[in-house]
Amino acid sequence: MQRDPQDFDRVLSSMCTVPHPAARDAAMRFLSDNPGDPATYPVIAELEDDVVAMLGDIVGLDDPHGYVASGGTESNIQAVRAARNLADTDSPNVVAPESAHFSFPKAAEVLGVELRTVPTDADHRADLDAVAAAVDADTAMVVGVAGTTEFGRVDPVPALADLARDADALLHVDAAWGGFYLPFTPHEWSFAHADVDTMTVDPHKVGRAPVPAGGLLARDSRVLDALAVATPYLETRSQATLNGTRSGAGVAGAHAAIDAQWPTEYEDTYERQQANADWLAAELDARGYRVTDPVLPLVAADIPTREFDALRDRDWRISTTAAGETRFVLMPHVTRDTLARFLDDLDTVRD
Amino acid sequence: MQRDPQDFDRVLSSMCTVPHPAARDAAMRFLSDNPGDPATYPVIAELEDDVVAMLGDIVGLDDPHGYVASGGTESNIQAVRAARNLADTDSPNVVAPESAHFSFPKAAEVLGVELRTVPTDADHRADLDAVAAAVDADTAMVVGVAGTTEFGRVDPVPALADLARDADALLHVDAAWGGFYLPFTPHEWSFAHADVDTMTVDPHKVGRAPVPAGGLLARDSRVLDALAVATPYLETRSQATLNGTRSGAGVAGAHAAIDAQWPTEYEDTYERQQANADWLAAELDARGYRVTDPVLPLVAADIPTREFDALRDRDWRISTTAAGETRFVLMPHVTRDTLARFLDDLDTVRD
CATH class of the missing domain: 3.40.640.10 (Type I PLP-dependent aspartate aminotransferase-like (Major domain))
Structure with missing residues (x-):
């Protein structure tokens, strides 16, 4: 039986990514x-x-x-x-x-x-x-x-x-x-x-x-x-x-x-992912979640457990901090389009 | 500058090999x-x-x-x-x-x-x-x-x-x-x-x-x-x-x-490499080297340092035990033909 590797499109919390x-x-x-x-x-x-x-x-x-x-x-x-x-x-x-x-x-x-x-x-x-x-x-x-x-x-x-x-x-x-x-x-x-x-x-x-x-x-x-x-x-x-x-x-x-x-493409990646982090943080904040300001391309937000579980059920690969905030790690593979689709799903599942 | 990986053809002492x-x-x-x-x-x-x-x-x-x-x-x-x-x-x-x-x-x-x-x-x-x-x-x-x-x-x-x-x-x-x-x-x-x-x-x-x-x-x-x-x-x-x-x-x-x-191809590999080890041990013994009998596909023989160095200079990847014997690890990539070429080089460099 052929088994397939993880599709990175929905991986939002891992610190692994797709190799260059x-x-x-x-x-x-x-x-x-x-x-x-x-x-x-x-x-x-x-x-x-x-x-x-x-x-x-x-x-x-x-x-x-x-x-x-x-x-x-x-x-x-x-x-x-x-x-x-x-x-x-x-x-x-x-x-x-x-x-x-x-x-x-x-x-x-x-x-x-x-x-x-x-x-x-x-x-x-x-x-x-x-x-x-x-x-x-x-x-x-x-x-x-x-x-x-x-x-x-x-x-x-x-x-x-x-x-x-x-x-x-x-x-x-x-x-x-x-x-x-x-x-x-x-x-x-x-x-x-x-x-x-x-x-x-x-x-x-x-x-x-x-x-x-x-x-x-x-x-x-x-x-x-x-x-x-x-x-x-x-x-x-x-x-x-x-x-x-x-x-x-x-x-x-x-x-x-x-x-x-190094250095140009890494700098482009940083700029893109910091912008994605800032955008995601603003979008989550606008929906009323408490968001930890991203000083690097990583966002944490207090998404309730029920919504978190519903998003996991929709195959989003997300995880939490020890205190329970959902983490979004803006690795190089994460795109604005993916984040927009995530927010669409969040809007569907939230209270 | 393009650099090339090791050619395993001449690797005789490593416990690494070419993946299946x-x-x-x-x-x-x-x-x-x-x-x-x-x-x-x-x-x-x-x-x-x-x-x-x-x-x-x-x-x-x-x-x-x-x-x-x-x-x-x-x-x-x-x-x-x-x-x-x-x-x-x-x-x-x-x-x-x-x-x-x-x-x-x-x-x-x-x-x-x-x-x-x-x-x-x-x-x-x-x-x-x-x-x-x-x-x-x-x-x-x-x-x-x-x-x-x-x-x-x-x-x-x-x-x-x-x-x-x-x-x-x-x-x-x-x-x-x-x-x-x-x-x-x-x-x-x-x-x-x-x-x-x-x-x-x-x-x-x-x-x-x-x-x-x-x-x-x-x-x-x-x-x-x-x-x-x-x-x-x-x-x-x-x-x-x-x-x-x-x-x-x-x-x-x-x-x-x-x-x-597992198991058939591994068994074939074992049989082939044990036979190669036995053959190499016999060939080295016939040349007068003291050889440690291979109970698994690994041969050790007391090749003098001068000959060892000359073989290293000919790009053979060989190493020694702590006591100085040259080790031959019969990994799956090692062929009888390679061993025969090694023995030809040994015959050329030996005293």
Whole structure:
């Protein structure tokens, strides 16, 4: 029985999207190459080095250290792991706003690190006083989010960097989703804006690379060194990645996607999706829903459960925040026409 | 500048291979689906359930619990993590033969677990006396390897299972590479042969699925439960995988590969590659090299460094064991003709 992949036309809440055509072609060509074994597969290893350099351009970092990870979760786990291994304490903690992705609780559980989750402010951004109160001598890392999963908020990265520096902790910025939109905004989020140590930035989200193509970047090589384990029977001596065998399709696809789109096409995508977000927010507001203002192309609105369920029944792929707001993630595949059809269905089902 | 993927014709030491044509087609169709978000992408989630069931058939386990992981490293890390979380001790240890893959030291470092590496016997298999001596009340897991990376050896799994049971520890079998060859051999390695608790078995190696398609299987659902973290803003409540977003290409590719090849085509591949291994071993032995007898399609031989380097210079993709033997991994893409050409080159470069 032939089964069909998801039709992206109705996917409004996922942070996955349709890969760029050039990325799709590259993924197919390099489907069998393993960047985890660079001596056997040298071409894909070169392409990975290029991708890391290209990501450095996007996030304002000359001479970046890093690799193409399986996704944001791996990058976040690895950043916490490096901070744990570099910290001069037996009981390291990580301070993160409650808006941080669920991969941070996962990282804490996996790595045996204490996660100190602190409240966000009225605009869903990390509360600096709360972060300052949670940080202590055992803090290995402070986390800022540049484009939160629930509300698309950008934490005050320069101020968080100051707090981290005062505590001799690393500052990690999770820009897994936001990193390919933020270069075209006035937000201060990148290695160029603050003393950021590590960053998660995923080509396979807004970058339109195929999955798996995440990115872990670091300012200092000691972060990667803190992750390296010995690798007998590969021709290279050590491996800093969490996984062993890795996807050539992801690396080659990321290379092709960024090469084709950075910066012009990415900027066009940002402008289009921010306009779509602003339009959708205004339309929902006009219908009386409470809407969280989109500072990036992500809208949240308090659509009642009955209407939400009715829209799911009409095959709209939507999901909610922890507090119950419906999220609309303006990924590159989302069109104004799709949003208009969604609003038509909303008007049909609403009370 | 167009760069080309690795030509597999000369890849003799990698555990990667060329995906099956049906797997390649399926991977392309499901390139954008995310099995990490099953409520948004229900079809790929169904395919993953099917893959887990198919893997159960291959490894002798009715009603398997598990998922399609990014590869053997993730599966091994996750098995150790589950054992750590289930163990009734604050200082858990894992006992593994020195033949275990380097993902076990990586897992131990990541997870804060003590790894007790014990010697292998004269045939490179786990030494049961050494395992028994290393196991104690804090042992969370005993590891057996079914098809070792260096020599293709199969550890005495039933005896290891007895040792694990006596210590109230889990038995994990790493069949990442061997799992798709072993069903056609008399080795005792599977869930059907012994009280195995968890297993790594990778469709993207001998199974000819595209990367990333590893497999983690467990006899008991409590193993997966021990890995689950809460997932706000996905429509499903928890996630037992190490990664978040995952590759639809890997899952759909694994489904298509196994559907096309299990069991007949896999058995043909095993018979062909075991014959190639036996032939290569005999040819190397006849030339005076010390050869490790291939009990699975993997040959190791003590080719001197100068000859090894000369063969690498002729673009043969070969690598060595920790002790320096050259490894030949008879993956599905390796042909008798390729091996004959390799031997011709060896005859040209040797002293």
